[in-house]
Amino acid sequence: MVRSKRSNRKPLKVRWRPLSLRQKSRVIALVVGLLLISVGVNAAYKWHGVQHGGVPAGHTVATASTDQPSEQRPPSSYSVPADKPLSIQLPTIKAEGFIQQVGADKNNQMVVPSNVHMAGWYTKSVLPGANGLSIIDGHVNGLYAKGIFANLGKLKSDDAFTVTFGDKSVKNFKVKKVQTVSVKEADTALYVRDTSIAKQLNLITCGGKFNKADRTYDARIIIVAEGL
Secondary structure (H helix, E strand, O other): OOOOOOOOOOOOOOOOOOOOHHHHHHHHHHHHHHHHHHHHHHHHHHHHHHHHHHOOOOOOEEOOOOOOOEOOOOOOOOOOOOOOEEEEEEHHHOEEEEEEEEOEOOOOOEOOOOEOOOEEEEOOOOOOOOOEEEEEEEOOEOOOOEOOOOOHHHOOOOOEEEEEEOOOOEEEEEEEEEEEEEHHHHHHHOOOOOOOOOEEEEEEEEEEEEEOOOOEEEEEEEEEEEEO
16 A cells, blocks of 8 residues: 655645735726726617617607607607607696607507607698698606696696697697597597688597506597697
């Protein structure tokens, strides 16, 4: 049997030396730099989502509704073609916001805006202020934020509001009627033309009781307005 020889070498002892002030500064700078890079990447990601996902392009028409509209505020640089509605101002209820162009979905239903802070002009209706019936819809609320039409039901007859176009021209309107109808009735009521109003603009949003289970309202608020 071969016996192993014991080593006479002493085990190495690791000596921890405290960092100098200069070394500490370098370590802190490195950590801060890595944190800034991480924050920068996250900020860039969020910025991209806000600018490109949360705010629609002013020259496109939405053809599908979303169950989770963006709650990011649109940038002040939002623009539309000169002959299209840019924004709506409702001073009585202290509401204003940009206007998105919305069309019809595959079921031929009017699309709702993809952002809670924006209204939607239905492109299959006439332009606001033109002869005929124009329609603008908007959200009452989002998951966390109030929608542009949160207080639409508080409007009263003769309340005035305006729609501004891309060329900065302004169309003036006056409320003629405020009505609350069921969801089924809304499909008909929204498209009813009042023959006594040459330039009719209907505004619509959700109203009535809120069902928490499926997050829907059981009624619709429709404002019938007249172009001046």
